[in-house]
Amino acid sequence: MSENLTAAMASVLTAEEVVVEYRGRPPFRAVDGVSLAIAPGEVVALVGESGCGKSSLARALVGIEKRAAGSIRLGPSDIHVLGLRRRSPEMTRMQMVFQDPNSSLNPRRRIGDQIGDGVRAAVARGDEPSDPADWLVRVGLDPLAVTSYPHEFSGGQKQRIAIARALAARPGMLVADEPISALDASTQTSVAALMRSLSVEAGAGMLFISHDLSVVRRIADRTLVMYCGRIVESGDTETIWRNPFHPYTRALLAAVPVPDGSGRVPAAPLDAERVTWTDSFPEALERTPAW
Amino acid sequence: MTVTPSNVSASAAAALAFRGLRIELRTPNGPRAIVGGIDIALGRGRIHGLAGESGSGKTVTILAVLGLLPDSMSVSGSIVLDAPADGTGEPIELVGAGGSVLGAVRGRRVAMVFQDPSTSLHPQLSVGRQLTDHVRHHLKLGKQEARDRAVSLLTRVRVPDPASALAKFPHQFSGGQRQRIAIAVALACDPDVLLADEPTTALDVTVQAGVLQLLRDLVDETNLSVLLVTHDLGVMSAIADEVTVMRAGLVVESAPRQKLFTAPRHEYTKSLLAALPGSTLEAPPDVLAEKLFEHPKNEERVDV
Amino acid sequence: MHDASTLVTEGQGPANTTHLRWRRPSWRRGRFSALGIAGAAIALGWIVVAILGPVIEPHDPLAQDLPRLQAPGQGTLLGVDALGRDVFSRLIAGAGVTIPLSLLLVVMSVLIGAILGSVAGFFGRWVDESIMRITDLVMAFPTVILAMVIAAALGASLLNAVLAALIVSWPSYARLTRGLVLSLRTSNYVVAGQLLGFSPLRSLKRDIAPNVIGPILVLASLDIGTAILLLSGLSFLGLGAKPPTAEWGSMVSDAVQNFDAWWLGVFPGLAILTIVVAFNFVGDALRDALDPKSNTLRGGGSTL
Numbered sequence: 001m002s003e004n005l006t007a008a009m010a011s012v013l014t015a016e017e018v019v020v021e022y023r024g025r026p027p028f029r030a031v032d033g034v035s036l037a038i039a040p041g042e043v044v045a046l047v048g049e050s051g052c053g054k055s056s057l058a059r060a061l062v063g064i065e066k067r068a069a070g071s072i073r074l075g076p077s078d079i080h081v082l083g084l085r086r087r088s089p090e091m092t093r094m095q096m097v098f099q100d101p102n103s104s105l106n107p108r109r110r111i112g113d114q115i116g117d118g119v120r121a122a123v124a125r126g127d128e129p130s131d132p133a134d135w136l137v138r139v140g141l142d143p144l145a146v147t148s149y150p151h152e153f154s155g156g157q158k159q160r161i162a163i164a165r166a167l168a169a170r171p172g173m174l175v176a177d178e179p180i181s182a183l184d185a186s187t188q189t190s191v192a193a194l195m196r197s198l199s200v201e202a203g204a205g206m207l208f209i210s211h212d213l214s215v216v217r218r219i220a221d222r223t224l225v226m227y228c229g230r231i232v233e234s235g236d237t238e239t240i241w242r243n244p245f246h247p248y249t250r251a252l253l254a255a256v257p258v259p260d261g262s263g264r265v266p267a268a269p270l271d272a273e274r275v276t277w278t279d280s281f282p283e284a285l286e287r288t289p290a291w
Numbered sequence: 292m293t294v295t296p297s298n299v300s301a302s303a304a305a306a307l308a309f310r311g312l313r314i315e316l317r318t319p320n321g322p323r324a325i326v327g328g329i330d331i332a333l334g335r336g337r338i339h340g341l342a343g344e345s346g347s348g349k350t351v352t353i354l355a356v357l358g359l360l361p362d363s364m365s366v367s368g369s370i371v372l373d374a375p376a377d378g379t380g381e382p383i384e385l386v387g388a389g390g391s392v393l394g395a396v397r398g399r400r401v402a403m404v405f406q407d408p409s410t411s412l413h414p415q416l417s418v419g420r421q422l423t424d425h426v427r428h429h430l431k432l433g434k435q436e437a438r439d440r441a442v443s444l445l446t447r448v449r450v451p452d453p454a455s456a457l458a459k460f461p462h463q464f465s466g467g468q469r470q471r472i473a474i475a476v477a478l479a480c481d482p483d484v485l486l487a488d489e490p491t492t493a494l495d496v497t498v499q500a501g502v503l504q505l506l507r508d509l510v511d512e513t514n515l516s517v518l519l520v521t522h523d524l525g526v527m528s529a530i531a532d533e534v535t536v537m538r539a540g541l542v543v544e545s546a547p548r549q550k551l552f553t554a555p556r557h558e559y560t561k562s563l564l565a566a567l568p569g570s571t572l573e574a575p576p577d578v579l580a581e582k583l584f585e586h587p588k589n590e591e592r593v594d595v
Numbered sequence: 596m597h598d599a600s601t602l603v604t605e606g607q608g609p610a611n612t613t614h615l616r617w618r619r620p621s622w623r624r625g626r627f628s629a630l631g632i633a634g635a636a637i638a639l640g641w642i643v644v645a646i647l648g649p650v651i652e653p654h655d656p657l658a659q660d661l662p663r664l665q666a667p668g669q670g671t672l673l674g675v676d677a678l679g680r681d682v683f684s685r686l687i688a689g690a691g692v693t694i695p696l697s698l699l700l701v702v703m704s705v706l707i708g709a710i711l712g713s714v715a716g717f718f719g720r721w722v723d724e725s726i727m728r729i730t731d732l733v734m735a736f737p738t739v740i741l742a743m744v745i746a747a748a749l750g751a752s753l754l755n756a757v758l759a760a761l762i763v764s765w766p767s768y769a770r771l772t773r774g775l776v777l778s779l780r781t782s783n784y785v786v787a788g789q790l791l792g793f794s795p796l797r798s799l800k801r802d803i804a805p806n807v808i809g810p811i812l813v814l815a816s817l818d819i820g821t822a823i824l825l826l827s828g829l830s831f832l833g834l835g836a837k838p839p840t841a842e843w844g845s846m847v848s849d850a851v852q853n854f855d856a857w858w859l860g861v862f863p864g865l866a867i868l869t870i871v872v873a874f875n876f877v878g879d880a881l882r883d884a885l886d887p888k889s890n891t892l893r894g895g896g897s898t899l
Binding site for chain 1: 344345466495496497499500501503504507522523524525526527528529530532548549550551552553562563564566567568569570571576577579580582583584
């Protein structure tokens with residue numbers, strides 16, 4: 001279903017051959033030519049292990065990090081890096097949810113005011129004003145808490161407040177960088193599912209970055225698998241899970257423990273296999289379900 | 292309201308037995324219980340998993356074994372380390388044990404592996420030094436003997452090219468290899484019990500698989516007993532023989548692995564498994580999302 | 596004491612607010628210590644004395660009509676100095692000189708330093724470089740030499756001493772503020788604000804300033820003592836207050852010539868001591884109250 005959607009509607013986020021480099025001799029390529037497109041109402045997962053470049057890619061997409069090459073567009077407009085100029089109202093349609101809930105909110109301001117910043121960004125664009133208390137209800141928190149400060153909440157609740165703030169700005173695109181990794185395991189799936197339903201309901205596209213494949217399987221329409229700065233496999237989530245093509249994807253999925261109580265230790269990749277992970281296979285990209 | 296099948300806790304041959312363990316934190320408002328009286332039995336040659344979320348008290352429980360808690364915490368109850376398998380020596384009570392008793396136990400009879408491989412090894416000592424130092428202290432080995440032992444330990448934990456690894460430093464190894472080296476350091480004096488606090492949480496999943504396999508093999512091949520603390524139920528399902536679930540400082544359920552994952556008895560365990568992707572009791576995502584909205588109407592907040 | 600049912604799990608409302616009877620402000624993380632309260636009381640007392648000076652002094656501080664070098668208790672409370680002036684009245688008058696000027700010095704140093712430091716930290720690059728090089732240059736000046744230079748050029752007076760002190764004091768605030776702003780600038784919430792269309796000014800005002808004020812306030816309150824010592828010291832050296840102005844530092848300087856009349860130096864010295872220590876207690880208590888780390892376990896463990 002999702003690939004029909006992508007074809008029919010213009011994508012809200014388009015990236016072409018993005019390269020992100022860090023200084024060094026030689027310079028380190030964290031992102032080595034990544035292209036992607038995300039449609040409104042679509043949830044796309046970006047998975048990979050540490051050091052694969054997914055965070056650098058996320059930061060470049062949003063404009064926190066500068067890119068060495070490639071183009072990134074939100075709708076028709078080019079995304080420029082955050083600098084001394086303030087972001088235009090149009091550009092505030094790109095919002096981000098960060099990994100660490102503790103530093104995502106200003107400790108000295110009431111959460112109602114911070115969600116209000118999101119509302120104000122939407123209003124500046126000509127959208128209808130909304131009530132921060134309503135957004136708290138939408139993420140399952142007490143609306144009376146608008147006058148509270150961040151330290152009065154737990155990590156998971158703070159993350160939901162950050163999500164409320166991002167959604168209050170009525171984004172067209174939401175980039176979530178490991179948003180559930182810092183939460184207790186028992187709430188990870190619930191918060192991920194909540195993020196999916198709220199963003200789909202808002203008609204926004206969401207790029208959900210995670211190293212936790214199991215959770216992502218349940219909420220993402222499409223999945224991008226990243227290794228060493230490149231997308232090695234992409235396409236429909238279930239198809240990739242049931243029938244992974246690229247050697248890295250296979251190793252990755254085989255290594256995930258299945259919590260069924262069977263005592264089966266997941267397979268550890270052999271060194272001989274690891275060398276094949278940098279190969280590229282065009283057939284692994286843009287996989288669609290075989291009907 | 293705990294659910295404990297009798298066959299798990301009654302074993303007299305428990306390598307490490309916790310009875311009525313209670314840990315309190317001294318606060319300006321009086322003592323606060325972090326662990327409120329728990330019983331756990333680690334069977335010989337078994338991997339016992341201690342599962343729980345943050346705040347459950349699982350980490351302080353294992354820190355209490357070797358007396359690693361800060362002075363602001365007080366421990367009461369009993370942690371008994373059973374006599375060595377060869378019959379020499381007596382069981383040792385570890386709660387309230389003095390410095391010399393703990394000194395003889397730490398590293399020699401009970402060893403520990405921590406979560407973060409980048410800080411669990413000394414950054415300025417070579418791997419060889421870290422492996423041989425306490426071996427020479429505890430087992431009184433000569434230099435060459437200790438060195439040979441170090442090489443065999445590294446081989447056992449499957450670190451490539453052990454002989455040249457001895458001269459290297461921790462930063463020259465990857466995270467997974469550092470964790471293996473940390474396990475080797477822990478096993479250097481052939482301890483009876485290995486305490487592992489989130490040993491694979493900081494590792495990538497492809498690396499984690501190898502370390503889990505290593506732990507399982509070590510236990511299967513020797514008489515090592517492992518008390519494994521982790522919040523990751525997937526890891527529990529892979530290698531634990533028995534699992535104890537903790538919540539807010541109390542034991543909620545304790546059962547053999549298969550039973551816990553397929554037929555949990557306590558509500559809390561059931562809710563954990565319902566929220567766990569891949570478990571047999573998994574609930575659909577939208578049902579889980581609904582749970583976020585169910586909360587009893589809060590205590591009134593009185594604004595002054 | 597420990598109740599297993601008072602669990603805080605996700606979705607059950609804000610943590611830790613169950614029994615609060617008042618909404619704790621965002622900046623108060625700990626309690627204001629008893630020493631801090633005592634210090635605040637003493638400091639406040641001296642400030643009141645400074646304000647009420649002319650009203651409460653029993654004698655004209657400049658009048659030289661009392662028996663010279665009379666010991667305390669023989670007509671006056673604290674004795675008479677070499678020129679026939681009442682020490683007690685001069686002490687009170689001195690408060691009215693030293694305290695306002697010290698406060699002024701600190702306030703101006705903070706303002707200049709904080710503004711320059713914020714600009715340097717937030718905008719970075721050449722703005723940062725140029726401001727920091729000026730800061731380094733100024734910090735290299737020894738205070739007393741600078742005061743002497745200014746005294747030589749503009750004449751010795753209390754105002755000129757304040758000017759010299761101001762020039763050497765603002766750099767440390769600039770450095771502190773720049774460091775704080777630099778670390779805050781990359782915080783997720785600052786970035787989030789920018790993504791929501793905040794201008795740099797709004798980011799500075801809303802996100803950076805409130806989080807920078809705390810540490811600055813602590814440094815400033817600890818610095819008031821230093822400022823008092825600085826001004827008194829300069830006056831003691833003859834670079835500040837000119838006779839016949841009653842100022843604690845110059846009173847101590849005068850006392851050197853009449854060593855037998857212990858009351859001439861001891862009382863002004865005690866005045867300086869008490870107020871400096873009082874402000875130090877206030878600063879320490881403020882720092883502990885604002886610093887969340889003082890409430891956690893030693894070692895900062897959070898994985899309970």
